[in-house]
Amino acid sequence: MRKKVKFSRYATLAVIANLLLITNLLSAQTVIEPVIAGDFADPSIVRANNQYYAVGTSSEWAPHFPIYSSKDLLNWKQIGYVFEQAPAWTSGSFWAPEYDYHNQTYFIYYTARRKKDNVSCIGVATSKYPDRGFVDQGIIIDYGKEAIDAFVYLDGTTRYITFKAYGLDQRPIEILAYKLAQNGLKVEGEPFSLLKDDANIGLEGQSILKKDGYYYIFYSAGNCCGAQCDYNVRVARSTSFAGPYQLYAANPLLMENEYWKCSGHGTFVKSADGKDYYLYHAYNKKTNVFSGRQGMLARLSWPQKGGWPVLKEQLGPKLNQDLKITFTKPKIDKRWQWDFRNSSPTINQKNGQLHLTGSTNNNNLTGIALTVRPVSAIFEATTTVTNTNNALKGLVYYGDLGAAIGIGIAGNEVVYWKVENKTRTVLSKIKITTTVPVELKMKAADDLSLMVFYREVNGTWKNVPVKEKITLNFLPQWDRSPRIGLHFSGSDNQEADFSFFELKY
Structure with a gap:
């Protein structure tokens, strides 16, 4: 028989308080963090040399296709790019790179626009290493008005390359497949259809696994990009690789939650302990398009043999994302784009x-922007300009050629400027007495407003006044987040000199 214990009122309140504290701590721990913070869309992942490598979309930023590495799937570091220079056949839109490995060679199949007609095609690059040394081998798939989102699947001894087609052809989107040649550098025969978008909801970013006699196509549906996106991850299966595929009645597998929205376009990797994980992208609901589609991780499980799969979001590490880049070494930081x-x-x-x-x-009203990928829309960026000339030198928040804003110094003037709708406006100018060094700061708030400051030698920070509140909602582009960084606008015989760049969130 248990002895009845009588609690005092204060003891009872203390127990309640502790329970509330534990509940709050558990609640705080369920915040889902990204594993690769910042704009890293359409990721592909491979395990090699006892670690993991991931590559993602770079859109219109150079260098092209950033590569990250990790030893545990949670902590990632950028280590390079697939291409330092754009392949000769390309004009832009570097999307959806996809790893494959065979014949002791790493392949990256990628999407880019062809220079001669601006049509999106699928190219391929090869290397003996997963993180460097990639050499472009040219176009492998040129199909209609658009061929994007390559994925390679090995079925027995036969490799197939799958891709999205007909997105611009006024007919239902399809996932098509070709047989791949043994060398991985060309396709063979005619393409065949795996899955068609008869419901007109979107269909792309496919990844294929086989389990218990079924082929499973995991794919993304909906609008991928921008503030109004509704992307989600779905699945279909078939007993034959060529189909027909049955859609899962309980789709989607990944969708909007309290913290994230527009989950999609990922690929799978088997961890060292034999578990399957899905690396994909999603928008943070708070910072949204200003931090871009960030790298997320989900665990794949199969509750029943012969049943449908489950994807469960994993908690990424809570990291300090602040950065300070100094220039003490000859080699520039890999994060610059x-x-x-x-x-x-x-x-x-x-x-x-x-x-x-x-x-x-000639039509560039902005100048040169040397930028990094932000992980939040709320930040402080700081630098010091150390040389004097009439060129404009300072900080920039850059969306595109026709959408940028910044603060800089030209001669003995601090200049606050903006380019919007391809029109350049000087928002404010202030004459200063000391030319260099001059410290500059940009501060973005959670209401998407921007304030800029300057500080002369041994002085205090001074706000650069403007007539009206400056907001930043004109910066994001449909498929990529804006970048923050250093700025130069001047003639070829001038330069901008900086002693550091710091970004705090």
Whole structure:
């Protein structure tokens, strides 16, 4: 017989308080964090050399297709890019790279627009390593008005390459498949259909697994990108690779939750302990298009043999994402990217300074933006300009050629400027007495407003006043987030010199 214990009122309140504390802690721990923060859409993953490698979309930013590595699927570090220079046949839209490995060779099948007609095709690059040394081998699939989102599947001894077709042809989208040649560099025979979008809900970003006698196509449906997206992950299965495929009645497998929306376009990897994980992308509901489609992780499970799969979001690590880039080494930081279509930056580092110059297109009203991927819409960016000339040198928040905003110094003036709808406006100018060094700051708030500041030697921070509130909702592009970084606008014989770049969230 249990002895009845009588609690005092204060003891009871203490127990309740502790329960509430534990509940709050558990609730806080269920916040789903990304595993690769910032804009990293359409990820593909491979396990090699006792670690994992992931590659993702770069859209219009160079270098092209960032590569990350991890030892545990949770903590990732950027280690390079597939291409430092755009392949000769391409003009832009570097989307959806996909890893494959066979014949002791790593393949990356990728989407890009063809320079001669702006049609999206699928190219392929090869290397003996998963993280470097990729050499472009040209176009492998040129199909109609659009061929995107390659995925390679090995069925027995036969490799197939699958892709999305007809997105621009006024007919239902289909996932098509070709047989791949043994060398992986060309297709054989005629394509055949695996799955058709008869419901007109969208169909792309496919990844294929086989389990208990069924072939499963995991795919994304809905609108992939932008603030109004409704992407989600679905599945269909068949007893034959060629189909027909039965749609899962309980679709979707991944959808909007409290923290994230528009989940989609991922691929699978088997971990060292034999578990299957799905690396995919999603928008953070708070920072949305300003932080882009971030890298997320889900665990794949099969509750019943012969039954349908389940995808469960995993908790990424809670990391301090602040960064400070200094310029003490000759090699530039791998996180820098730029709009390669509209500028050709020249970047040198020596004596603790980054020297930025280069050329731009004739219609470029913005200049050169050397940027990093933000992980939030709320930030403070700071730099110090260390040289004097009439070129504009400073900080920029860059969406595209026709959408950018920044603060810089030109001569003895601090200039707050904006390019919107391909029109350049000077928002404010302030004359200063000390030319260099001058420290500059951009501060973005959660209401998407921006304030800018400057500080002279041994001075205090001073706000640059404007007539009306400046908001940033004009910056994001439909398929990519804006970037934050260093800025130069001047002639070829001028340059901008900086002593550091710091970004705090």
